[in-house]
Amino acid sequence: MGIKQRMSGNEAVAYAMKQINPDVMPAFPITPSTELPQFVSSYIANGEMDTEFIPVESEHSAMSAAIGAEAAGARTMTATSSAGLALMWEMLYVAASNRLPIALALVNRALSGPLNINCEHSDSMGARDSGWIQIYAEDNQEAYDNFIQAYRIAEHKDVMLPIMICQDGFIISHGVSNIELLEDEAVKAFVGEYNPKHFLLNENEPMAVGPYAVSCYGMESKRAHAQAMINAGRVILDVAAEFEKISGKKYGFFEAYRLEDAEIAIVAIGSACGTTKDAVDLLRAEGKKAGLLKVRVFRPFPGKELAGALRNCRAVAILDRCESFSANGGPLAAELSAALYQAKGQAEVLKIVYGLNGRDYTVEDARQVFADLEEIAANGNRDGQEYRYIGLRE
Amino acid sequence: MSQTGFKEYQQRQERLAPGHRLCAGCGGTIAVRNVLKALRPGDKAVVGNATGCLEVSTFTYPYTSYEDSYIHSAFENAGATLSGVETAYHALKKKGKIKEEYKFITFGGDGGTYDIGFQSLSGAMERGHDMVYVCYDNGAYMNTGIQRSSATPMYADTTTTPVGSRSNGKPQGRKDLAAIMAAHHIPYVAQTTFIGNMMDLYQKSEKAIYTKGPAFLNIMAPCPRGWRYEAPDIIQICKMAVETCYWPLFEVTDGRWELSYQPKEKLPLEEFLRLQGRFRHLFLPGNEYLIEAFQAEVDRRWEELKKRCGA
Numbered sequence A: 001m002g003i004k005q006r007m008s009g010n011e012a013v014a015y016a017m018k019q020i021n022p023d024v025m026p027a028f029p030i031t032p033s034t035e036l037p038q039f040v041s042s043y044i045a046n047g048e049m050d051t052e053f054i055p056v057e058s059e060h061s062a063m064s065a066a067i068g069a070e071a072a073g074a075r076t077m078t079a080t081s082s083a084g085l086a087l088m089w090e091m092l093y094v095a096a097s098n099r100l101p102i103a104l105a106l107v108n109r110a111l112s113g114p115l116n117i118n119c120e121h122s123d124s125m126g127a128r129d130s131g132w133i134q135i136y137a138e139d140n141q142e143a144y145d146n147f148i149q150a151y152r153i154a155e156h157k158d159v160m161l162p163i164m165i166c167q168d169g170f171i172i173s174h175g176v177s178n179i180e181l182l183e184d185e186a187v188k189a190f191v192g193e194y195n196p197k198h199f200l201l202n203e204n205e206p207m208a209v210g211p212y213a214v215s216c217y218g219m220e221s222k223r224a225h226a227q228a229m230i231n232a233g234r235v236i237l238d239v240a241a242e243f244e245k246i247s248g249k250k251y252g253f254f255e256a257y258r259l260e261d262a263e264i265a266i267v268a269i270g271s272a273c274g275t276t277k278d279a280v281d282l283l284r285a286e287g288k289k290a291g292l293l294k295v296r297v298f299r300p301f302p303g304k305e306l307a308g309a310l311r312n313c314r315a316v317a318i319l320d321r322c323e324s325f326s327a328n329g330g331p332l333a334a335e336l337s338a339a340l341y342q343a344k345g346q347a348e349v350l351k352i353v354y355g356l357n358g359r360d361y362t363v364e365d366a367r368q369v370f371a372d373l374e375e376i377a378a379n380g381n382r383d384g385q386e387y388r389y390i391g392l393r394e
Numbered sequence B: 001m002s003q004t005g006f007k008e009y010q011q012r013q014e015r016l017a018p019g020h021r022l023c024a025g026c027g028g029t030i031a032v033r034n035v036l037k038a039l040r041p042g043d044k045a046v047v048g049n050a051t052g053c054l055e056v057s058t059f060t061y062p063y064t065s066y067e068d069s070y071i072h073s074a075f076e077n078a079g080a081t082l083s084g085v086e087t088a089y090h091a092l093k094k095k096g097k098i099k100e101e102y103k104f105i106t107f108g109g110d111g112g113t114y115d116i117g118f119q120s121l122s123g124a125m126e127r128g129h130d131m132v133y134v135c136y137d138n139g140a141y142m143n144t145g146i147q148r149s150s151a152t153p154m155y156a157d158t159t160t161t162p163v164g165s166r167s168n169g170k171p172q173g174r175k176d177l178a179a180i181m182a183a184h185h186i187p188y189v190a191q192t193t194f195i196g197n198m199m200d201l202y203q204k205s206e207k208a209i210y211t212k213g214p215a216f217l218n219i220m221a222p223c224p225r226g227w228r229y230e231a232p233d234i235i236q237i238c239k240m241a242v243e244t245c246y247w248p249l250f251e252v253t254d255g256r257w258e259l260s261y262q263p264k265e266k267l268p269l270e271e272f273l274r275l276q277g278r279f280r281h282l283f284l285p286g287n288e289y290l291i292e293a294f295q296a297e298v299d300r301r302w303e304e305l306k307k308r309c310g311a
Helices: A009-020 A035-045 A059-072 A082-097 A122-126 A140-154 A184-191 A218-247 A272-285 A303-309 A331-342 A363-379 B006-011 B027-037 B053-058 B078-094 B110-115 B118-127 B177-182 B199-210 B231-243 B277-283 B288-309
Strands: A003-007 A024-026 A052-054 A077-080 A103-108 A133-136 A163-168 A177-181 A254-257 A264-268 A290-295 A297-299 A315-320 A348-353 A387-389 B044-049 B069-072 B102-109 B132-137 B188-192 B215-220 B250-253 B256-259
Touching: A003 A009, A009 A035, A009 A077, A009 A103, A009 A140, A009 A163, A009 A177, A009 A184, A024 A059, A024 B078, A035 A052, A052 A059, A052 B078, A059 A077, A059 A082, A059 B069, A059 B078, A059 B118, A077 A082, A082 A122, A082 A218, A103 A122, A103 A140, A133 A140, A133 A218, A140 A163, A140 A177, A140 A184, A140 A218, A184 A218, A218 A297, A254 A272, A254 A303, A264 A272, A264 A363, A272 A290, A272 A363, A290 A303, A303 A331, A315 A331, A315 A363, A331 A348, A348 A363, B006 B027, B006 B199, B027 B053, B027 B102, B027 B132, B027 B199, B027 B215, B027 B231, B044 B053, B044 B078, B053 B102, B069 B078, B078 B102, B078 B118, B078 B132, B102 B110, B102 B199, B110 B118, B110 B132, B110 B177, B118 B132, B132 B199, B177 B188, B177 B215, B177 B250, B188 B199, B199 B215, B199 B250, B256 B288, B277 B288
Parallel strands: A024 A052, A024 A077, A077 A103, A103 A163, A133 A163, A264 A290, A264 A315, A315 A348, A348 A387, B044 B069, B044 B102, B102 B132, B132 B215, B188 B215
Antiparallel strands: A003 A177, A133 A297, A254 A290, B188 B250, B250 B256
C-alpha cells in the first residue's frame, strides 16, 4: 500500500502538506525550512494544491496571519526554523491560548549567536512552555508520518491546541533517504475535513476572539489549556493506533530500542537516535547490555512513561542538543531527571550536552558515552560531574 | 461613489454596542462607531483590532461590544492578523464553505500603526488583501499612559517627552503615515476626522470598505486624557485641527491626490493648540518662538500637500 520513494525530510513534509492540502499557509523563508514554502508554492503554481499561500513579510506576521486564518475557520499551517520561531514567540502563546490547532513544521536550527544555520534544538526547546504540542522525528519517514498525524491530534475536540512537528535541520531536512509514502486517498481519509465548532466566518453566529481577561477569569483559561495538554497524551496514542492501521507503522510517546534488559541507556531526541542505535548494536554484539530511549513526544511530557521505560537501568545518559544555561544540563535532562526521581528510579544520571551548532554526533561519541555509563554503573559517578559536554574541541 | 445620505448613515444600527468602558470624549470610540456605520445594512464583517485602549475596553472577558465577529491577537500585528482572516475567507469561499459576502476592517491606534505595527501594516497593504486598516490616531501611546509615538506632534507634553526646565516636549515632528501608505500605491488612502455632520468620515469609510483591495484610513481621534481637554471640547478641537491645516482632509484614489476641504482662510495654529493642556507650555512668555517653528512646519506640510493635490 505504501509508495516507495527517496526524499529529504523537507520533501517528505512538503509531500504530506500537499496530500493534506490545508486551506491557508502563511510563511516566511529561513534556512533550513525555506524549502517547505518553496515546495508548497510550486505545488500551488502547478495546480497540485489549492492552499492559499500568504507570502508574509516576517515570521511574526506568519504566526499572526496563521492565527487570523485558523480563527476564521480555515485549516492552517506554517513552517519555520530558529530565529523565525523566536520572532513568532509572542504569537505562539496567543495561538495556543486561543486554542487554535495550527500545524507548524519546524526544522530545528540553532539560535544565534554565533550566527549558525545548523541543527540544534534550542529553537523548539525554548518554546517548550508556550502551550504547543511538540513531536520530534528520527528521520524523514517519521517527519512525514508525524505530519500526517498532526491535525488529527491538534483538532481533536478534547485538545484544540497547535502542534509543532519537529525535524533536525539539514541532518533530516536535507538528507535524502528511503521513505514509504501513503496514497493520497488514504491520507485524505485519515486526516478528514476540518469543521470547527466556532469560527469567525460562521454565518450563523458571530464570535469574538482574543479578549482582555482580568484576574477573575484569566487563570481558568490557563487551567483549561493545561487540561487540553493533559488530554493530548491520550489522543496522541489513539491517533498513533489508527495511523498504524493505515501505515503498519507503530508510534507512541517514545521508542524503546533494545531497552528491555538494558543496564545502561542513552535517552535522546531526533536524528541522534539513529546514530545511537548503531552504537547499541555494536555493544550488544560485544555482549554489553546497552539500550536507547528515543523521545518522540516532548509536549505533553510523558515523564511517568519515560521513567518506567528506564526502570531497570543502572546508569542513564540524557542527551540534549540544546544548552539551557541553567548550569545544570539541558531541558530534557532536567525534566526527565525530575520524572526519574518521582518514579523512585535508582539509575545514576548523566546530563549531556551534544551537537550544538551542528557539531557532528558520531557512533564513536555514543560509544564513549556508553563507556562512561558502564564505569558509572560499576563504580558510581566518581568524579561527581553529572553535567557534561561531548564532542567538544579540546 | 456613495449616494448614501446623512440621515441614512445616522439611522443605521450601531455595530459597537453601548456598555463598553472607553472614556467620555474618546475619539477612538467615535471613529469605530462611525466607520462601522458605513457598512451597508445586512453586510457581514470581521473586525480586527490591535492591542490598546479600544481592545481592552470593548472586549473585556466575558463581554464583547461588537455585533460582528471580532479578533484581537496582539499589539503589532493587526494588519497581518486580519490578512489571515481575509485569506481564510477566500479559501473557504473557494471550497463552497461560505456563501455570504464579508468585509474586513481592522482598527489600531497610532502606537500599533505608525510604530510597532508599521511593518505588519505595510506587508498587509503591499500584499493587496481586500481589507481596510483604520488608524485612530490620538498621537501617543495612550493605553500605557501617554508616551510619545511617531504620530505625536512636535512640542507635545507626554510622559516620555515631558516638559521640564530643559525640555519643551517632543523635539521631533510627526511621521506622515498617510503619505507613506499612498506610496504603497494601494487603491485608496484617506485622512479625516470628526467634522460637522461626519459626512467626510462616512463617505471615506464607505469608499474604503467598498473599494476592492487594500485601503487605509487615518482618523485623527483626540484623547481627553492625553490631550488634556474637557469631553465636550473634542468637536472644537477637530474643527480647529482642520481650519488651521494641522490635520488636512484629503484622499488618494488610485494614486490621485485630492483635498477634501480647503479653508477659505487658514487660521493660526494657536487656535488648535490653545484648546489642549499638552501644549500649555507653548503659551508661556518667551516660548513664542516654539509656536512660530510649529506654525512653519504646518505651513510647509500644507504647501507640500496642496502641490500633491494640484490645489
